[in-house]
Amino acid sequence: MTLPQIRRVVTGHDQQGAAIISSDGPLSTVSELAAIPGTFFHEIWSTQAAPARIDNGPDPTIGPLRLPPPPNGSRIRFVDIPPDTEDFLRNGATRMKAAFSEIGDPHASTVTTESPHPLMHRTETIDYGIVISGEVTLVLDKGTADLKAGDVVIQRGTNHAWANRSDRPCRMLFILVDGKFGPEANPTRDS
Secondary structure: OOOOOOEEEEEEEOOOOOEEEEEEEEOOEEEEOOOOOOOEEEEEEEEOOOOOOOOOOOOOOOOOOOOOOOOOOEEEEEEEEOOOOHHHHHHHHHHHHHHHHHOOOHHHEOOOOOOOOOOOEOOOEEEEEEEEEOEEEEEEOOOEEEEEOOOEEEEEOOOEEEEOOOOOOEEEEEEEEEOOOOHHHOOOOOO
16 A cells, blocks of 8 residues: 655745745655665655744755754654564564664664564654554553554653554654653663
């Protein structure tokens, strides 16, 4: 099952300051992860600082794929998550360093032999994850939550994975905001 292409409309201002459509069409960057076939990152936009600069600057999604947002910035993307396969569940952990290297954050993977899922990872971010279509299970160190279209997860720098235990892809929208671990987060990996 192929999920629909995403259309992005970007606004801006003309020389007189009037609001205009700067671009309207398909995304500039859609990347499938070689280490996890069927996983697609659809890059929508990112900001470089807070407050974000409002201008007619270039498309910030062009360039290397990066999992976390820039320091003090944000990132919005869709991610298509394929169904877990027996091979992935059995052997996926060996590919996670490569998978997270593809998205510019090789240290995000936290998978160990005791991990509940091979996709376990952690970032120093607040992530708003919205299930757009399909079903997915949020897997944490202790506990899970089954999610369906319309459900929202506020992921606060926790060690987690997304397990697709269905027979069709799941599409999620993620908004990532740069953050700093509080004392209770007690990171267990090197930064």
